[in-house]
Amino acid sequence: MPALSCSATTCIYNKQELCSKGDIKIGGSNAHKPGETCCESFQERGQDAMTNSMASGMGCTNIAIDCEAQNCQFNESCKCTAGGIQISGSEACCCDDTKCSSFRCG
């Protein structure tokens, strides 16, 4: 499983730039550059404690990644095989504001 670092700190699953979700899905089936990918698992952190407590787990360094960006060098049968990836989206309000910065067109 790739190591994951994520700057989308507005996501309920983000714990100190690690992800607590356990697995994530990256979109971008026609992507040719990082900006055409997104983390489809992004959920904006709400104001109410109920929503935020849905994601009370710990952040994990390594995470399973399903990825639709089949033009990426690291994509094998819709799984990410990179050693480590960076998800970006420090001001994200929705999944389209995030991207996999590690996408490499192959």
Ligand code: SF4
């Ligand atoms: S590095 Fe490539 S295969 Fe891995 S999540 Fe990012 S876009 Fe998908």
